[in-house]
Amino acid sequence: MDPRVGVGVFVLRGNKFIVGKRLGSHGEGTYALPGGHLEYGESFEECAAREVLEETGLEVSELRFLTATNSVFDDVKKHYVTIFVACTLRDEGAEPRVTEPDKCEAWEWIEWSTMQDWACEGSGRPLFMPLTNLLKQRPGFEPAKALTNAQ
Numbered sequence: 001m002d003p004r005v006g007v008g009v010f011v012l013r014g015n016k017f018i019v020g021k022r023l024g025s026h027g028e029g030t031y032a033l034p035g036g037h038l039e040y041g042e043s044f045e046e047c048a049a050r051e052v053l054e055e056t057g058l059e060v061s062e063l064r065f066l067t068a069t070n071s072v073f074d075d076v077k078k079h080y081v082t083i084f085v086a087c088t089l090r091d092e093g094a095e096p097r098v099t100e101p102d103k104c105e106a107w108e109w110i111e112w113s114t115m116q117d118w119a120c121e122g123s124g125r126p127l128f129m130p131l132t133n134l135l136k137q138r139p140g141f142e143p144a145k146a147l148t149n150a151q
Helices: 044-056 112-118 129-137 143-149
Strands: 004-013 016-022 035-037 060-073 078-089 104-111
Touching (some): 044 078, 060 129, 078 129
Antiparallel strands (some): 004 016, 004 035, 016 104
16 A cells, blocks of 8 residues: 555644544554645645634644655555644634544643653653654654745
């Protein structure tokens, strides 16, 4: 099967971003960013804004491409290139809602260092493979810093 394109979105508020526990698809039980499949004709930023709104009810702005990773899910025979995008909230006080309860258990705000801690074995908080690969394939990456350096 040919690789597909997924988009993962760092919805930033200060030094925190949202993650949720995946349900009902590959990577079930792991923690991931809001996001999904890039649709025909969509830009990365359009996909990111659409997926964040669909999954969390949040409206976002200042969308910027950050980086990309390559992930092969051997267990389900899927290969994804994941495009990471960062954005900010239109309403700084807005909170994410679980709008697709069949796909996500809950959303929470975490810091980058928390996600790095979760990546350690035995943390009890497994990360979705594209996030694990982000840490492995892009050492030194941090979403808030990358956003200020993005063009």
